[in-house]
Amino acid sequence: MIMVPNLNLLHVICFALLFDLCVRTHAELFTAIAEVEHLLETHKRIIDDLDFYIDKEEKRLSTLKRHLNLYKREHEKAMEDIPNYLGNPINAFTLIKRLTTDLDHIEDSIKIGTEYIKNITMNHEDVKYPALEDLTGAAQALTRLQETYHLEVKDLSEGLLNGVAYSSPMSAGDCYELGRALYNEKDFTNARDWMKEALRKLKEENVPYAFTEVDVLEYISFSYYLLGDTRSALEWTQKLLAVDPKHSRAKGNVPHYQKSIAEEELRLRKQRRGETGEEPPEEKPAELSAYAKERKAYEALCRGEVDIPLAMSKRLTCRYMTENHPFLRLAPIKMEMMYLNPDIVMFHDVISDGEIEMVKRMASPRFRRAVVHDPKTGELVPAHYRISKSSWLKDSESEAIARISRRVSHMTGLSMDTAEELQVVNYGIGGHYEPHFDFARKRENAFSKQGGNRIATVLFYMSDVAQGGATVFTELGLSVFPVKRAAAFWLNLHPSGEGDISTRHAACPVLQGSKWVSNKWLHQSGQELLKPCNLEYQDESMIRPIPRPVPKTSR
Structure with a gap:
């Protein structure tokens, strides 16, 4: 039996409880840039409350200060030119991420601190929290831009849009949460690519995260399996076992992958010898459907490639x-x-x-x-x-x-x-x-x-x-x-x-x-x-x- 990646039920429950407490939660913020602007007010409240808390408590400063410095740096950039900042899809996605999954990681780091933050910010009339739907919508938007404008994942993760640097590079955590959101939406191709980028950045950064290299490798390997590429799934599972030889799900998946590969090789050998009674499929050039033709024309026009x-x-x-x-x-x-x-x-x-x-x-x-x-x-x-x-x-x-x-x-x-x-x-x-x-x-x-x-x-x-x-x-x-x-x-x-x-x-x-x-x-x-x-x-x-x-x- 194939074992799926552990989605951390406790993590999901904590996350759901956090948002259940926020009576001003608004879904569908991602559907208008003007709506995302309101999140900067929440962003600013969290900055102020974190500052006050750190000055008062002075505990676990390394984790909290890392989040705080990121919030401050990005907020200052945003306030210089709000429409231009939020008009960048990468900035909009990372802002929503900081106000969804990152808050959950802060809660894991120091629960008392985030309870304080939530209690304070809930008393402000102008606070809005994004919902999980906003994070998913922002993730899907980035992949839509990637496909329409032929953007490379690596360029996007570095804040480059068509060669122009509009934003700060994304972190390994940003790429991981983007990949996870796409995986949950069953977009396994893009989830795999973003998880690979998360893995690359994770090895470059010397920063602790709530996820590990093993978590990323597990998403990559199982994405390959769900896309029908069992050989690559086996290859990435073996990389996972090289990092964590005792990983139970990976150990259970290896024999299943090997069996599937062996059965496919046997079927192909029999087909080549004519033992299956099946005629080899005739190679025909695939014809594009009317929708696919229009889609191709639409994307070329969007890129300005047609006169x-x-x-x-x-x-x-x-x-x-x-x-x-x-x-x-x-x-x-x-x-x-x-x-x-x-x-x-x-x-x-x-x-x-x-x-x-x-x-x-x-x-x-x-x-x-x-x-x-x-x-x-x-x-x-x-x-x-x-x-x-x-x-x-x-x-x-x-x-x-x-x-x-x-x-x-x-x-x-x-x-x-x-x-x-x-x-x-x-x-x-x-x-x-x-x-x-x-x-x-x-x-x-x-x-x-x-x-x-x-x-x-x-x-x-x-x-x-x-x-x-x-x-x-x-x-x-x-x-x-x-x-x-x-x-x-x-x-x-x-x-x-x-x-x-x-x-x-x-x-x-x-x-x-x-x-x-x-x-x-x-x-x-x-x-x-x-x-x-x-x-x-x-x-x-x-x-x-x-x-x-x-x-x-x-x-």
């Missing part, structure tokens, strides 16, 4: 827009064509810094995890493929919001009569929204009571993003990177009213920075005289010929 064809790009222009409304003759809007047929436009400098700050201030207290429409029920539900928090603002709440809506009408030439409220979104750690349509498909009933389908989208960018966070159109091969104060605009429907599937788009994971956007969705009702229907019927399968995107490496 639109020269025949298209040379026809794109920039100009001042003065039509649609008489006001634009006095204050023309800078208009940049990003794509033609379907027309995708970027309007520049159409929302001011003051309006942005007001929108963020009004929206933040109402933030809820962003949801999507369930195509079967039409209900709004959370989804793993959309990591952000959002809220909605009405025109009637503020003249600034009403002014933004009027500006949308001026820019687009469309009516706001059936437009949705302004949706404000802040993306979380590695925040993203996988490829989707803004309009409802025929089988969906999402907008049946909202003035018809969504005819158009206006997407305001309310922050610059240092790396990542592009809006990409997977059918068109177009990447639109955030530009603060600008707004992207496109029509979602053909003139017949059918959905235009070439407008399928996605929000790429945020690699560095805090991405703020706001959406204004306009509906069909009220546009009859502004955007009359075409008499020629078009269904959503009648996608127009689209020039194929060009990989940048091909030039």
